[in-house]
Amino acid sequence: xxxxxxxxxxxxxxxxxxxxxxxxxxxxxxxYQSEQxxxxxxxxxxxxxxxxxxxxxxxxxxxxxxxxxxxxRTPYTGIIQARNETxxxxxxxxxxxxxxxxxxFSPANLVPKIVQSASQQVFAPVLDVIQYLQPPSxxxxxVRNDKDYFFNDFPTAGxxxxxxxxxxxxxxxxxxxxxxxxxxxxxxxxxxxxxxxGAIITTLMxxxxxxxxxxxxxxxxxxxxxxxxxxLTVSGGTGLAIQTFVRxxxxxx
Amino acid sequence: MxxxxxxxxDAADNVFGDVYxxxxxxxxxxxxxxxxxxTLLELDTQLPLNMxxxxxxAVLSAYNQQATxxxxxxxxxxxFTELTRSLYRLLSLAAYAExxxxxxxxxxxxILAAFNNAYA
Numbered sequence: 253x254x255x256x257x258x259x260x261x262x263x264x265x266x267x268x269x270x271x272x273x274x275x276x277x278x279x280x281x282x283x284y285q286s287e288q289x290x291x292x293x294x295x296x297x298x299x300x301x302x303x304x305x306x307x308x309x310x311x312x313x314x315x316x317x318x319x320x321x322x323x324x325r326t327p328y329t330g331i332i333q334a335r336n337e338t339x340x341x342x343x344x345x346x347x348x349x350x351x352x353x354x355x356x357f358s359p360a361n362l363v364p365k366i367v368q369s370a371s372q373q374v375f376a377p378v379l380d381v382i383q384y385l386q387p388p389s390x391x392x393x394x395v396r397n398d399k400d401y402f403f404n405d406f407p408t409a410g411x412x413x414x415x416x417x418x419x420x421x422x423x424x425x426x427x428x429x430x431x432x433x434x435x436x437x438x439x440x441x442x443x444x445x446x447x448x449x450g451a452i453i454t455t456l457m458x459x460x461x462x463x464x465x466x467x468x469x470x471x472x473x474x475x476x477x478x479x480x481x482x483x484l485t486v487s488g489g490t491g492l493a494i495q496t497f498v499r500x501x502x503x504x505x
Numbered sequence: 506m507x508x509x510x511x512x513x514x515d516a517a518d519n520v521f522g523d524v525y526x527x528x529x530x531x532x533x534x535x536x537x538x539x540x541x542x543x544t545l546l547e548l549d550t551q552l553p554l555n556m557x558x559x560x561x562x563a564v565l566s567a568y569n570q571q572a573t574x575x576x577x578x579x580x581x582x583x584x585f586t587e588l589t590r591s592l593y594r595l596l597s598l599a600a601y602a603e604x605x606x607x608x609x610x611x612x613x614x615x616i617l618a619a620f621n622n623a624y625a
Contacts, residue, residue, distance in 0.1 A: 253557065253598075255607070280517075281598025283560050307564055315567025340563040349550045351563040358564070362590055365518065365597070447521040448593065 253282040260288040260383060269386040272296055273357060277376045280363040280448065284379075285354040289334050291387045293320065294327035296380030297397040302421025303360035304381050309335035309353035316340050316353070321360050322381065324421050324502055327392035357381055361420045361480065365448040371411065374481075377418040395502040405493040408436060412487035416443070417498065419482045424501040425471035427484065429494055432462040436489030440469055442479030454479070459487070462494060472504065509621040513603055513613060516620050517596035521589055524624050528585045534574040536623045537588060541566040543619035544595075547612045554607040558616075561595035596620065 253275070260271040273284055274296060293306055303323050310318035317340055320328045335353035359379060366376045382393070399422075406413045419425065419442070429438045440457040456476055457469045471482070486494055508523055510516040516523070527533040545562045548555040569588055574580040603613040 253601070255605075256553065279597050279601040281557075281561065281594035281596070281601065283557050283564075283594070283598065285556065285560060307567075313567075313571060315570035317563065317567030319568075340567060351545075351550055351559045354560070356560050356564065358594065362593075448518045448597070450521070 253278050257284050260286040264288055271383045274380045276378050283356055283358040285356055287334050287336050287354055290332050290383040292329040292384040293322055294382050294392040295322050296382050298378055299380035299396055300377035300418035301359045301361045301379055305358045305360045307356040308332045325394050362445050364445045372414040374416040399500040401498040403496040406486035408486050412485055414483050414485040416481045416483050419479045422500040423473040424505045426499045427469045428497045429462055429467045431465050432492050432494050434489035434492035436462045436486050438462055439485045441483045443481040445480050508625050513596055513600040513617050517593055517600055520593050520596055528579055531577045531579055534569055534572055537569045540619055540623035544616050547615045557598055565591045
């Protein structure tokens with residue numbers, strides 16, 4: 253969470269018709285607030301998260317909080333007011349200044365612990381949400397942009413190296429490793445997290461030697477399933493450079 | 506996974522296992538409200554760097570209040586899962602806030618104590 257966080261107030265002062273909250277998460281617990289009301293809310297085109305919680309003040313329910321979950325095909329149209337003058341009821345009984353009724357944004361997807369090491373690199377997901385400060389004039393976004401990655405090398409050094417890429421809600425992946433004469437092998441697995449690091453792991457491509465030509469794997473949700481993260485692992489060999497291309501899409505191919 | 510946890514990061518990593526027994530025995534809701542109240546005592550909503558954690562307390566408290574947990578029986582499993590995920594998020598952010606000095610070491614210690622005391 254970058255701090256101070258991007259503020260919707262600036263967008264209002266500038267007379268813009270929308271506020272875009274675009275940030276890479278720094279922890280699984282990132283949460284952002286808006287002190288401005290909105291006419292509609294939608295996932296932004298660069299979001300890695302496929303679902304984002306919008307929590308807001310509603311004194312008709314216990315705890316005075318209500319939630320809308322934005323999804324890739326489920327933007328929300330309807331006024332949600334920031335009730336900065338009031339406070340969330342559930343958090344006012346502790347003898348401290350209460351929590352103001354701002355609009356809150358947080359990941360609805362479970363984000364795992366983001367751990368980097370000599371043998372792995374975990375890409376933190378990007379949160380991208382658009383808050384419309386005036387009634388939207390056109391159709392709200394229904395799908396995210398395709399996400400492309402290009403890696404020039406896996407620093408295997410004879411061992412194994414893994415890259416974890418956020419895949420939340422995507423329905424298609426095209427993953428290609430170039431050929432290698434160094435004796436490396438590549439493996440692809442899908443992760444569905446149930447805790448900070450615990451996951452149900454599905455092998456999408458067993459360890460396969462990188463020799464004799466480019467190696468391609470297509471992942472299709474109706475066949476392979478949905479995953480939170482995709483893991484690419486290259487192991488063994490002499491450490492020759494292995495260029496890798498990855499494309500994730502919301503659109504079935 | 507055993508309480509007392511030694512750090513906020515350990516608490517976040519192990520929260521799913523640590524609180525499960527309290528769901529089984531139908532006291533998760535009470536203990537979660539206790540944790541929220543005691544955590545909020547440590548936070549000052551006048552300070553911007555305390556606000557993200559205070560916001561999580563508001564979220565967790567609100568949906569915990571909305572959850573139904575009949576005496577000595579379990580709340581619905583998906584409700585428990587969602588509340589536990591909010592706990593995980595709060596503790597993960599608390600660990601990050603401690604590392605970034607958004608909160609003082611004393612605040613971090615007290616939030617960890619609130620977790621250990623509530624879910625012991």
